[in-house]
Amino acid sequence: MASQLLKKILCPVDFNTASAAVLKTANTMAKEQGASICLLHVIVPFLVPPLGLQRPTPLALTEPEARLRLEELAARHLDATVPYTIEVHMGDPATRITTVAEECQADLIIMATHQGPDLGHFVIGSVTKRVLRHAPCPVLTLRPTA
Numbered sequence: 001m002a003s004q005l006l007k008k009i010l011c012p013v014d015f016n017t018a019s020a021a022v023l024k025t026a027n028t029m030a031k032e033q034g035a036s037i038c039l040l041h042v043i044v045p046f047l048v049p050p051l052g053l054q055r056p057t058p059l060a061l062t063e064p065e066a067r068l069r070l071e072e073l074a075a076r077h078l079d080a081t082v083p084y085t086i087e088v089h090m091g092d093p094a095t096r097i098t099t100v101a102e103e104c105q106a107d108l109i110i111m112a113t114h115q116g117p118d119l120g121h122f123v124i125g126s127v128t129k130r131v132l133r134h135a136p137c138p139v140l141t142l143r144p145t146a
Contacts, residue, residue, distance in 0.1 A: 006033040010106035012040040012097045012131075015069055018112030018144040023077035025142060026110045036083040038104045039074055041066045042093040063088050094130035102136045109139045 011026045013019040026037050043061055061069075066088045074084055085104075089096045101109055113128050132139050 006030070006035040006107045008038060008104055008106045008108075009035050010038045010040060010097070010101050010104060010109045010137075012042065012093070012100075012109070012111050013070070013073065014041065014093075014112075015073075016112070016144075018142065019073060020077055021142050021144070022110050022112050023073055025140070027078050027082055029108070029110075030082045031079060035107070036085070037078065038085050038087060038100065038106065039070050040087045040089070040097065040100055041070055042096040043088065043090045044093060045090055063090070093127045094134070097127070097131050098134045098136065106137050108137055109135055111139065111141060113141045113143050 006029060009026050009030055011022050013022055023037075023039075029035065030037050043063065043066060067086055070086045070088070074086070078084055087100055087104075089100065097109065097111070100106075109131065111128065111131065128141060132141070
């Protein structure tokens with residue numbers, strides 16, 4: 001009998017179009033390994049102001065809304081046989097992702113990278129780089145498809 005390599009997979013998602021690919025990949029790996037999934041969304045209290053604005057823009061997503069969206073993603077993209085938990089945190093995404101990975105003893109983090117010239121690319125791209133640098137476990141990054 002093959003030994004189990006993965007017990008817990010952390011999937012941080014930000015509800016963009018790549019979130020489905022992250023969950024589908026995690027679902028496949030979890031089924032093959034008998035692992036569980038920790039589905040995470042980090043609410044950023046304020047967005048960096050777009051160029052020309054003076055004040056940060058508060059985010060509209062609340063914790064209950066984020067939990068509901070995570071449940072909907074899980075229902076659409078995870079098999080009923082794959083155990084999962086949902087976590088919603090507030091703060092700096094890279095810090096919270098690495099902290100949750102430590103707390104839940106994740107064996108792997110699966111997250112999307114973002115590409116494009118917009119401000120979101122700059123912020124999210126830096127999150128991925130920081131997670132790669134500070135994660136307590138391997139990180140699998142998925143590029144969004146065109």
